[in-house]
Amino acid sequence: MAASISIIAAKFLTKRARNPEAVAATFTPIWRSKRGFKIKNLGNHIMLFSFDSETKVDTILANALWSFDKHLMISQKYDGVSKIEDLNFNSTPFWIQLHGLPMKFMTTTVAETLCEPAGQILKLPNAKTEECGGFMRVWVMVDISQPLCRGRMVTLDDNRELCVSFKYERLPNLCYWCGRLTHNDRDCDRWIESEGSLTDADKEYGAWLKASL
Known part of the structure; x- marks a missing residue:
């Protein structure tokens, strides 16, 4: 049986485009996920972080607030089904x-x-x-x-x-x-x-x- 995937949807509150590789390099040592995570850039300053551990996702969200390059990154759990445009990043x-x-x-x-x-x-x-x-x-x-x-x-x-x-x-x-x-x-x-x-x-x-x- 394939491992379940847990996803964090995040929006970066900045006008500058964010490079997924740079974002991964920043959060990999902070989040310390044993099996790492995958990033998908959806545009409009929104990225998805996919983990194979729901516990890790819950821990990351419980320890929010997160920022990148001193700009706020709003994060929330994403079910992988809802329309991204319907998510509230307020x-x-x-x-x-x-x-x-x-x-x-x-x-x-x-x-x-x-x-x-x-x-x-x-x-x-x-x-x-x-x-x-x-x-x-x-x-x-x-x-x-x-x-x-x-x-x-x-x-x-x-x-x-x-x-x-x-x-x-x-x-x-x-x-x-x-x-x-x-x-x-x-x-x-x-x-x-x-x-x-x-x-x-x-x-x-x-x-x-x-x-x-």
């Missing part, structure tokens, strides 16, 4: 760190409630919301068609407001004008409409969104 999981949260509020309930505007809260036995010595850490499925959430305001018992900042682990390139992961600064509508008149002072996002691991 979301990807991120570990979000919450910084500046007072000790009293460093609980799972508070952290997950604050992260709800950033996306769907994800929970797995080995990926739980946790305190990591000074900040909370939450796994969130983020809609990359929207600007990244930079943080939340918290109202303390004495009615004072406190800003809790979000930092994203393994954050790839993003647009510093609008906070989206779907394009670079120079491809942003804000930049194009400004005819190059925007300055760094106009950027609403920056490298400060990237978490230190």
Whole structure:
């Protein structure tokens, strides 16, 4: 009986064409599949990765987020039957760190409630919301068609407001004008409409969104 094949469909969020050989050279040592994998380039920045182990595919997807050449690669399991054009490449999981949260509020309930505007809260036995010595850490499925959430305001018992900042682990390139992961600064509508008149002072996002691991 032929071995079953498990497939990952991935879309690279970049305008540059990607060479399958270069992609394979990057992910082979990272994914460490015993029998390797095959790549099929479908065009439109979409590639299929075929494995002979469903467990390996599940492990790869459980450890997302993945990027190539600092650009986001959105990945999902593919059944090999559905039309590629029907696949949704609009979301990807991120570990979000919450910084500046007072000790009293460093609980799972508070952290997950604050992260709800950033996306769907994800929970797995080995990926739980946790305190990591000074900040909370939450796994969130983020809609990359929207600007990244930079943080939340918290109202303390004495009615004072406190800003809790979000930092994203393994954050790839993003647009510093609008906070989206779907394009670079120079491809942003804000930049194009400004005819190059925007300055760094106009950027609403920056490298400060990237978490230190």
